[in-house]
Amino acid sequence: xxxxxxxxxxxxxxxxxxxxxxxxxxxxxxxxxxxxxxxxxxxxxxxxxxxxxxxxxxxxxxxxxxxxxxxxxxxxxxxxxxxxxxxxxxxxxxxxxxxxxxxxxxxxxxxxxxxxxxxxxxxxxxxxxxxxxxxxxxxxxxxxxxxxxxxxxxxxxxxxxxxxxxxxxxxxxxxxxxxxxxxxxxxxxxxxxxxxxxxxxxxxxxxxxxxxxxxxxxxxxxxxxxxxxxxxxxxxxxxxxxxx
Amino acid sequence: xxxxxxxxxxxxxxxxxxxxxxxxxxxxxxxxxxxxxxxxxxxxxxxxxxxxxxxxxxxxxxxxxxxxxxxxxxxxxxxxxxxxxxxxxxxxxxxxxxxxxxxxxxxxxxxxxxxxxxxxxxxxxxxxxxxxxxxxxxxxxxxxxxxxxxxxxxxxxxxxxxxxxxxxxxxxxxxxxxxxxxxxxxxxxxxxxx
Numbered sequence: 359x360x361x362x363x364x365x366x367x368x369x370x371x372x373x374x375x376x377x378x379x380x381x382x383x384x385x386x387x388x389x390x391x392x393x394x395x396x397x398x399x400x401x402x403x404x405x406x407x408x409x410x411x412x413x414x415x416x417x418x419x420x421x422x423x424x425x426x427x428x429x430x431x432x433x434x435x436x437x438x439x440x441x442x443x444x445x446x447x448x449x450x451x452x453x454x455x456x457x458x459x460x461x462x463x464x465x466x467x468x469x470x471x472x473x474x475x476x477x478x479x480x481x482x483x484x485x486x487x488x489x490x491x492x493x494x495x496x497x498x499x500x501x502x503x504x505x506x507x508x509x510x511x512x513x514x515x516x517x518x519x520x521x522x523x524x525x526x527x528x529x530x531x532x533x534x535x536x537x538x539x540x541x542x543x544x545x546x547x548x549x550x551x552x553x554x555x556x557x558x559x560x561x562x563x564x565x566x567x568x569x570x571x572x573x574x575x576x577x578x579x580x581x582x583x584x585x586x587x588x589x590x591x592x593x594x595x596x597x598x599x600x601x602x
Numbered sequence: 603x604x605x606x607x608x609x610x611x612x613x614x615x616x617x618x619x620x621x622x623x624x625x626x627x628x629x630x631x632x633x634x635x636x637x638x639x640x641x642x643x644x645x646x647x648x649x650x651x652x653x654x655x656x657x658x659x660x661x662x663x664x665x666x667x668x669x670x671x672x673x674x675x676x677x678x679x680x681x682x683x684x685x686x687x688x689x690x691x692x693x694x695x696x697x698x699x700x701x702x703x704x705x706x707x708x709x710x711x712x713x714x715x716x717x718x719x720x721x722x723x724x725x726x727x728x729x730x731x732x733x734x735x736x737x738x739x740x741x742x743x744x745x746x747x748x749x750x751x752x753x754x755x756x757x758x759x760x761x762x763x764x765x766x767x768x769x770x771x772x773x774x775x776x777x778x779x780x781x782x783x784x785x786x787x788x789x790x791x792x793x794x795x796x
Contacts (some may be wrong), residue, residue: 404769550734566761567754570726571734577719585716587723 363532365428366527366558367393367416372425374411374581385411387581388425395526398550400560400569403578409562410531412578416560417450417529418442429527447476451528453519453549455535459504459519465491466500469519476523490518494548510541514548521552528552528559534568546571606645607681610654610674617658619665620646630745634753649674696760700767711771719764726757741792 369391376383386408393399399510403409414420415427418434427434429449434442452458459468469487474480491497494514504512513533520528530549534542546561550571554560561572569575612618612626620642624721646668649655651785654674670678696718703709729750738744 404765543627547734565758566723566726567730567758570723570730570754572727575723575727577716587720587727 363406364394364396364404365392366395366430367391367560368426368428369402369412369416369422370426370428372401372412372415372422372461374415374420375407375423384581386415386422389578389581389583391576393527393558395556395558396553398553398561398572400561400563400572400575401578402563402566402569402575404564406580407578408581409453409578412554413428413529413531413560414564415453416527418446426474426536444476447472448523449525449527451517451522451525453513453516453520453528453530453533455532457504457509457516457536459512459515461504464501464503465496465507465515465518468504468515469522472519477488486522487518490522493521494518508541509537510544513537513545517545517548521557526557527544528557530559532563533561534563534565542568603640607678608650609642610649610670610680611681613655613668613670614675614678617667617669619661619667621665623668629742631749632746634749653686662679690718704771712768715764715768722757722760722764726754726761729754729757 369389371388371390372384373384373385373388375380376385389408389412391399399410401412411420415422416429418427418437418495421427421435429445432445434445437445437582459465460471463471466484466487469490470480470483473483473486478486483507491500491514494517496514496518498510499507499511499515502511504515507515516533517528520530528549533549534545537545546568549559549561559572561569563569574586576583577585577587608627609623612623618626623646624637624639624642631658646655646657650657650668652673653671654677655668655670658669659667662669700711700714703711703714733747733754736747736750737738738747753784
């Protein structure tokens with residue numbers, strides 16, 4: 359706790375250019391973006407709009423051509439390779455469309471993995487992993503292998519892995535892409551509740567129905583934020599909807 | 603026509619008077635399509651004329667209580683087992699607006715689409731917020747939940763259609779129709795579209 363700033367993720371005038379000369383592509387152009395603790399922000403946009411680039415930069419998996427990316431107040435560029443790797447293990451959680459669980463490890467072992475890689479003793483890591491699995495509602499599946507779980511259950515494990523060890527930034531890339539609508543909705547409900555519990559979430563999706571779980575919806579097109587929808591008004595909409 | 607069938611269906615559960623019917627209808631549909639009491643009584647009068655319900659005198663407070671007849675039950679059964687017809691599509695203001703925006707000179711259709719998408723996503727966010735705190739524990743909750751989902755899926759379909767229109771217009775124009783603050787140069791937009 360150094361500053362009163364609650365931004366867990368901050369992109370400041372971030373530009374990312376791939377290639378150069380004739381083949382140069384501006385994936386992001388001077389994008390400024392924040393995600394605060396307790397907030398879920400959805401990023402929408404057509405293919406090639408820069409959504410994935412934004413998420414990759416936020417996760418420290420790629421570096422901006424110009425501008426800064428800060429997580430929990432630390433500019434990732436100042437960290438160096440090792441520091442960034444540590445940041446990814448301790449502060450940033452990723453949730454992917456295809457779950458990315460290690461098939462040879464049980465649910466609890468998958469969730470404990472980042473903690474153990476970070477040097478935590480394996481007993482403590484397992485304990486935290488079991489607690490995290492409890493928080494996502496699947497404590498009883500701790501000893502199952504991914505192959506013996508449904509898609510929705512695997513994604514719950516992935517979310518537990520993303521939040522274990524007090525990590526406060528969850529980056530989700532089309533997390534419901536491989537799930538049916540009902541299961542997808544449960545996953546969004548869960549992501550939402552993790553953010554309500556204090557995490558900052560960034561959800562990349564092309565489905566408006568999923569983006570609607572977010573507090574803010576940011577539209578990217580050609581590497582630029584073209585619009586932002588943040589709504590405070592809760593009431594009166596059913597009526598408005600009925601007259602349309 | 604659905605008010606008539608809906609009231610008949612509610613009467614299958616037991617005799618009710620007009621005001622009760624109205625509250626039951628609105629409870630199950632989340633007051634999404636409000637009914638006025640006058641409309642309820644007019645409908646009941648017609649149902650009685652057609653022999654589908656009978657008004658069985660007044661209760662202690664002077665309300666006329668209606669009961670469904672055998673013919674009424676048959677009509678309800680037919681309603682539930684017959685798919686809702688698509689018929690002639692109702693006039694869709696948004697589709698008409700875009701059809702005109704793309705042909706009438708001087709309209710920035712990119713902005714029209716973007717603004718509509720923002721508004722519809724805001725509506726989706728509000729519906730989703732209503733949904734967030736609900737569960738399906740009682741049949742009434744479940745009923746209203748299904749209506750809410752219908753609104754959500756319809757709004758989502760509208761956003762998908764707007765995305766589609768935008769992509770199609772961009773292809774047709776061969777250049778960006780991005781909203782004003784985001785208008786990229788032509789060469790950039792062509793490169794990102796590869």
